[in-house]
């Protein structure tokens with residue numbers, strides 16, 4: 015390598031001055047020399063960058079408004095519910111052999127499951143195999159629905175006795191409805207009529223008449239197979255999925271959001287950016303974190319651990335399997351068994367791979383006699399659990415069989431509960447907002463009909479949750495009776511960049527496990543008392559949160575998370591060693607850096623770095639090497655100008671640590 019002496023000296027002086035916070039003003043002669051060199055490099059670089067880099071993507075997402083949900087819009091819920099019945103009626107008018115089963119509302123719409131039996135051709139007497147619904151069939155059904163809607167049939171509620179309901183169902187010959195009737199435990203039975211033509215068993219609520227259904231805001235989307243009652247030994251049904259909104263604009267918004275979501279599907283981006291995989295050979299729902307995805311995960315985990323320690327938590331680790339007796343004590347063996355993997359035999363004892371971390375923390379609590387002075391305990395664990403999700407439900411990172419919960423359990427005195435909940439909400443806000451999630455939809459769920467624990471404790475705990483939400487000044491909805499059987503809870507949903515909501519965080523009081531495990535502390539009066547246990551998670555699971563994050567940012571991770579933060583692009587072989595030196599320096603400063611192999615033309619190097627979503631790149635030519643400068647480009651902000659190497663590295667490292675994007679302009683004093 016050849017250095018022009020005055021050039022490198024100049025660069026050194028400039029960087030020294032910059033480090034001392036001084037503006038370095040070169041003398042006239044040196045300034046001319048430097049300007050000349052920059053003139054030579056910068057237009058070249060700029061040219062490449064401007065012609066080859068993709069334009070900064072203007073996210074269409076910004077135009078997308080928040081769509082209403084079933085939880086916050088009763089009218090919408092009624093529309094979806096009523097539309098399901100209208101669809102069922104239409105299906106039976108178009109295909110009289112179809113038998114109806116169930117048709118609940120779901121996020122964004124509704125579905126209805128139908129059974130199509132084999133039929134007999136009236137003319138030939140031959141058996142006709144059951145109909146498989148096609149797209150054409152869906153069109154016919156929608157047309158029939160529109161007719162029903164236009165006729166403005168009243169939707170009328172009727173209460174009947176169980177016997178009367180049974181009689182009527184037998185009359186119309188709907189075997190699945192009989193089974194539904196048997197599963198309804200309360201009386202009277204409610205029936206909803208659509209005009210005089212058709213009725214269904216249902217608890218409601220519905221719109222008053224069919225014309226309240228906005229036909230242009232309903233679309234029948236797809237058909238899928240589903241077993242009756244989800245039981246593979248029972249009949250295979252055909253499920254029609256439909257989208258339903260309050261007006262055509264909302265439907266349009268929703269379709270646009272779907273398109274946007276497809277473009278940023280985490281499974282596609284995970285492969286393209288080499289972040290993670292799910293391997294057929296290993297089995298479904300088991301996630302492999304590739305080096306790049308792992309780098310991101312490590313950043314998230316480090317941040318999570320530090321934030322927890324700052325908030326007074328202790329980080330703990332617990333085993334992955336335990337004797338089944340532990341799960342019998344906790345009740346999971348009885349009540350959660352269908353979600354657990356089978357036990358394994360260990361020296362004639364049964365062991366269970368853990369579906370939850372809670373029982374382990376209970377055991378740790380019990381390990382010593384605790385005093386009221388020790389409380390609260392806040393034990394946090396990135397605990398990997400395994401649950402038996404059915405293969406049909408698995409989906410990328412969103413629904414998996416093995417995942418790491420960002421779990422924590424708090425054991426506290428009843429009078430500490432409200433402050434502890436405030437602490438959880440503070441920490442949740444701190445952690446989520448670091449990822450740019452600062453709008454939450456919050457639901458408080460209260461005591462259900464079947465519950466453990468006294469009324470007093472339920473009331474006190476519910477008050478504590480409410481009190482904490484009020485202290486935070488957060489708006490929230492109340493789901494009366496929606497709590498778990500073991501305690502009231504707060505659920506928090508985040509909104510992503512394209513307006514979707516994701517349930518991530520939860521805080522749940524538990525009066526059950528402390529009782530089952532016999533957890534106690536010695537009170538100030540010397541009596542033995544039961545602590546309150548709080549379960550909470552902020553991300554929910556690392557896998558799912560990562561999936562949400564990938565889709566939220568389209569794989570364009572902010573600087574502090576990017577697996578490669580900084581990439582050096584050597585223009586010629588002559589600068590390769592120099593690039594490696596800069597990279598080594600950057601690495602020492604904690605910057606995640608790569609050097610392009612340089613075997614391709616600069617144009618291609620830039621394109622590759624752009625495609626890999628590297629946030630900051632630097633083009634290095636001989637002149638850059640000689641001046642100790644770098645021509646820097648930010649993927650999001652475009653050309654940032656020329657930077658002195660040391661200035662750039664310290665700015666990168668500072669921005670990364672502070673989770674800020676790099677916006678600084680180049681060191682103009684060196685120009």
Ligand SMILES: *[C@@H]1O[C@H](CO)[C@@H](O)[C@H](O)[C@H]1NC(C)=O
Pocket residue numbers: 449450451509510511512563566567570571572
């Ligand atoms: C996620 O989306 C939100 C909302 O648009 C945005 O403010 C935030 O920066 C995004 N977070 C990441 C990590 O991309």
Ligand SMILES: [Zn+2]
Pocket residue numbers: 095096099206216217218219220
């Ligand atoms: Zn209904």
Ligand SMILES: [Zn+2]
Pocket residue numbers: 370371372421422423549550
């Ligand atoms: Zn728990």
